[in-house]
Amino acid sequence: MLKITVIGAGSWGTALAVILSKAGNQVKVLSLTKRNLISLRSGYHPNFEGLLLPKEVEFTQSVEDSLVNADIVIFAVSSKYLRPSIEVVKPFIKESQLLISVIKGLEPLTLLVPSQIIQEAFPHNSVAVLSGPSHAEEVIKGEPFGMQLASVDLRAVELIRKAFNKANVYLPATDDLIGTQLGGALKNIIAIGYGIALEQGLGTNFYSMLVTAGMADLRNLAVAGGAAPETLMGLGGLGDLITTIGSPYSRNRKFGQLLGSGISVEKALQQVGMVVEGVNAMEGALELAQEKQVSIPVINFINNIIKKRISPTKMKGLVQLLKGTY
Numbered sequence: 001m002l003k004i005t006v007i008g009a010g011s012w013g014t015a016l017a018v019i020l021s022k023a024g025n026q027v028k029v030l031s032l033t034k035r036n037l038i039s040l041r042s043g044y045h046p047n048f049e050g051l052l053l054p055k056e057v058e059f060t061q062s063v064e065d066s067l068v069n070a071d072i073v074i075f076a077v078s079s080k081y082l083r084p085s086i087e088v089v090k091p092f093i094k095e096s097q098l099l100i101s102v103i104k105g106l107e108p109l110t111l112l113v114p115s116q117i118i119q120e121a122f123p124h125n126s127v128a129v130l131s132g133p134s135h136a137e138e139v140i141k142g143e144p145f146g147m148q149l150a151s152v153d154l155r156a157v158e159l160i161r162k163a164f165n166k167a168n169v170y171l172p173a174t175d176d177l178i179g180t181q182l183g184g185a186l187k188n189i190i191a192i193g194y195g196i197a198l199e200q201g202l203g204t205n206f207y208s209m210l211v212t213a214g215m216a217d218l219r220n221l222a223v224a225g226g227a228a229p230e231t232l233m234g235l236g237g238l239g240d241l242i243t244t245i246g247s248p249y250s251r252n253r254k255f256g257q258l259l260g261s262g263i264s265v266e267k268a269l270q271q272v273g274m275v276v277e278g279v280n281a282m283e284g285a286l287e288l289a290q291e292k293q294v295s296i297p298v299i300n301f302i303n304n305i306i307k308k309r310i311s312p313t314k315m316k317g318l319v320q321l322l323k324g325t326y
């Protein structure tokens with residue numbers, strides 16, 4: 001039995017904690033905000049209506065107690081809170097502990113992906129990534145899924161597969177941590193665009209054009225940022241894009257749909273009520289494109305809608321814009 005601590009009691013941290021616990025591990029979830037602790041301890045999470053959490057998962061606010069015996073520590077907070085969370089847990093992390101990021105983000109200015117931020121803070125630890133098509137609402141019910149496992153450490157790969165062995169998940173491995181995370185961060189932006197187009201009722205032909213051209217932006221930008229092209233065709237890239245555009249659970253798609261219906265960015269974020277990582281990743285994506293001189297017409301177009309330079313009702317204008325890239 002492995003001892004696993006998940007940092008972050010949001011949708012994803014909680015869903016992972018539940019399946020890891022059901023897979024026979026001893027799991028603690030550290031909530032730094034403590035915002036849902038009372039309800040979590042009585043078995044309920046506000047994001048999973050009608051679902052009873054297994055009592056074996058321990059929800060705690062005690063940093064030291066949660067980390068002292070952990071074999072594996074999973075960072076599952078939203079990308080904005082990764083650095084503040086690292087500061088809090090840093091004194092209690094041991095070099096022997098395997099650290100995993102499940103966060104989808106690209107930090108503005110530094111252009112670092114989550115695993116790089118974690119590795120910088122803990123240079124002697126093994127750091128791995130799990131990312132892919134994995135909506136928490138399905139995962140928590142035990143439905144089958146797959147994630148890209150990224151690590152340069154074969155023992156880490158073995159340990160992670162052991163932890164998830166009894167769970168219904170396929171975990172192909174790669175050593176491309178950068179590609180896996182750039183795929184996960186950038187697909188969220190395309191899903192926002194998809195949500196806008198969906199709300200505008202532009203039709204399946206347009207959606208497919210948008211996603212294909214968006215995938216080209218994703219691939220060109222991620223490869224310029226250090227990704228291996230084949231990683232982007234795997235679960236961490238194309239696979240995750242497919243689930244995010246296709247799922248009613250997607251917060252990025254929902255945010256896009258709200259924008260498409262004429263609601264302001266601020267109100268849309270509020271209505272989604274959970275993290276919308278595509279909005280957080282936008283600045284980093286634009287900066288990376290600028291630095292590497294990569295053309296990203298679809299991402300730029302979506303950014304112009306978010307920044308209110310283009311009305312969402314003009315989404316179909318993407319066709320004219322793409323014609324200008326011949």
Ligand SMILES: NC(=O)C1=CN([C@@H]2O[C@H](COP(=O)(O)OP(=O)(O)OC[C@H]3O[C@@H](n4cnc5c(N)ncnc54)[C@H](OP(=O)(O)O)[C@@H]3O)[C@@H](O)[C@H]2O)C=CC1
Nearest residue numbers: 008009010011012031032033078081103104135136274275
């Ligand atoms: N939901 C999903 O299906 C999936 C999500 N992900 C990724 O996982 C990450 C977390 O997403 P998700 O759980 O869905 O988001 P939620 O909006 O459900 O939860 C937000 C998370 O951020 C943490 N947080 C908020 N404010 C603070 C703060 N001030 N200090 C420290 N932590 C804070 C919360 O911690 P606390 O609970 O302690 O308040 C919580 O873990 C994102 O990067 C997302 O892209 C990846 C795959 C699937």
Ligand SMILES: O=C(CO)COP(=O)(O)O
Nearest residue numbers: 132133134135250251252
């Ligand atoms: O990354 C995810 C599924 O793989 C979650 O996507 P959303 O953040 O859009 O809900």
